[in-house]
Amino acid sequence: MATRISSSFRGLILLSFFAYLCLCAHEAEETTETQHHHQISHTIPVISLIPSNACTSSAKGSERKASLEVIHKYGPCFQSKNYDEKVPNHLEILLQDQARVNSIHSRLSKEYSDNNKSRDSQVATLPATSGLPIGTGNYIVTVGLGTPKNDLKLIFDTGSDLTWTQCEPCARSCYSQVDPIFDPSKSTSYSKISCNSSECSQLISATGKPTTLLLYLRLRIRYKYGDGSFTIGDFSKDRLTITTEDVLDNFLFGCGQDNEGLFKGAAGLLGLGRNQISIVKQAAQKYGQFFSYCLPSTSDSKGHLTFGNGGVSSTVKFTALQTLSQSQSFYGLDLIGLSVGGTQLSIPKSAFSQEPSSIPARLSKVCLAFAGNRNETSIGIIGNTQQRELEVVYDVAGERIGFGKGGCR
Template sequence: MFSNHSDGNKLRESQATTVPAKSGLTIGSGNYIVTVGLGTPKTDQKLIFDTGSDLTWAQCEPCAGHCYSQVDPIFDPSKSTSYTNISCPTPLCSQLTSAIGGPQQCFNSKCLYRVRYGDNSSTTGYLSKERLTIISDVVDNFIFGCGQDNEGLFEGIAGLLGLGRGQVSLVQQAAQRYNKFFSYCLPSTTSLTGYLTLGKGNEVSSSIKFTPMLTLSQQPSFYGLNLIGISVGGQRLSIPASVFSTAGTIIDSGTVITRLPPTAYNALRTTFRQMMRNYPMISSSSSLFDTCYDLSKSQSVSIPKISFFFGGDVSVDLDKVGILYNLRRTEACLAFAGNRDPSSITIFGNEQQKGLEVVYDVVGQRIGFRPGGCS
């Protein structure tokens, strides 16, 4: 399934491939983007890398339903010599569609997929096999979605790179090559570049603190964490551990703002507001945020430190850029949101992961964090 053009069979265990990761804000997305090659000859595609979903997809000509506008030309499978459709009805189609969470559906003997995301964005198209090129690594017969009808918050981007734990994700499809190990650092500003590294490379740094990777029984393809507490300005919030265990927690590079159980969010907000009482609070221009400030006239701003505590005695200090979200020059908001329902899943989003090296060791069942990870 996997080949590497430069080395033939001489691949060493320690090899890893690193792709530059950029903030999507320059093209209107709060997510993070890597460029990969699709097809033969390869065409570059800018994809959001998403640990909260499995299927990789890209918008495809002829866009039979709807394609939104994207920066690069839309992928045209008719111009690739390595593209093949997965036929339908077949056991493979049935297996793949059930892995994505739907029944087998055929159109003109081709295997259809449909995925709807938490924010109601969606993509529908054909399940297909194609050559995927990541820097100089080549994954042949990579299963992906050739999106014919795509809508939602994807403007500018060609599609999505699925890094979840399910069988159609890149992590599983290229397991023999990368041993289900990857890491990334999300840059804190649009001018900086972070990275997505597939594979382990050399020794894992001793400064990385690991917490157990949990599996949520309802949604096993997510990466679960045992979040046990939060502190603001060095003060541990009095939130019962059951508040987090009731909901369950996942880490998701494809969700922007961290979502907390209502009890936890209220405690965080109350303490944060108290510590920020010297700055003028304003009403928010966004329905997602409720604690916003105009800091444009303040000479120096002292933002309270926020730390998350995970199982295995791991504490993660958030980068200060991940505490306030700048909606505009005169409006900076506490970059967290409360779930309405206490049983809704807690999501550790990408805004709070900025500047950290985050390591996913699926075989070792652990997730690691290291501050100052992009440098």
């Protein structure tokens, strides 16, 4: 019989701006009830770290109805004659990861503090994670916005709620992006949100801001990041096209007209969080708060982001979805132990704090596992490398998250 470790761990899953889907965990109370475990063996080939010049597609994503192709920002599937960005090296990626960890911890601490005190503000400042000058998220989907449709490449993120894009006119500044910047004046279905509307109330509820926002003729949003980067614009609504048969009218999003230091190359962000303003909640009637994705195993291949419960493999194993007390926007899991060959291990925490000099470096095959937090009570993070090629399923209404093999094939 497997031996259970003495503590359970609670976590959150979010697709970060930087290169990784993360599973975050903090130590919880000791668990004594019987646990059921699903074993999924997942191997990451070393060749997946080597770049390629050819682009391959995902057969599984194309079979599904409301499905978007997922591509890597620095791979051959994301090409433009009018845009060229330096690919970060491994050191820069590690720096991005550490900055992401720091910003998540800072955000959770700040949101917990903000929830316990009231504040007045004239602008809805949406909580977000740090954007860095050296780059942004690596996984991109293309959606259509407006009437007629404008195709926009957006980074998708389960750790954010608001969908936003750069908009004309750029009041002060707009960063460089591959697609033409969205011009709302040319869309017949576009409108700004007034502050006496129910949509305004949704944003206030989502951000915890007081009703002083209702004094404004239209609602302005400020999406601010830890390094001083930001987007400022109008809270708006327009038609969002996922596929030719999947269209969301009156979709709420941020139309940013003053943007700095963010998302170079991408037009903005697609928010997949748990709040009312996320696409998951806005499309709840159509897709039942159900979506799944597969991140491509290499930068030269494609994955998919699919809305609705169509075509999910029967091999997907589910676990209960949890809610973090620090932030209800994130997706949480309980981690209860580690297993090797089907046997659950009883290992003290100190065993996971290994000095770099003691890590074997002359092996033909290596596994990059975990780096310790500076504070043992902080949220822990599992990067997207471990989840590439897996089918990751979010059944939000059913309060469960699933994992299955062969998600992109």
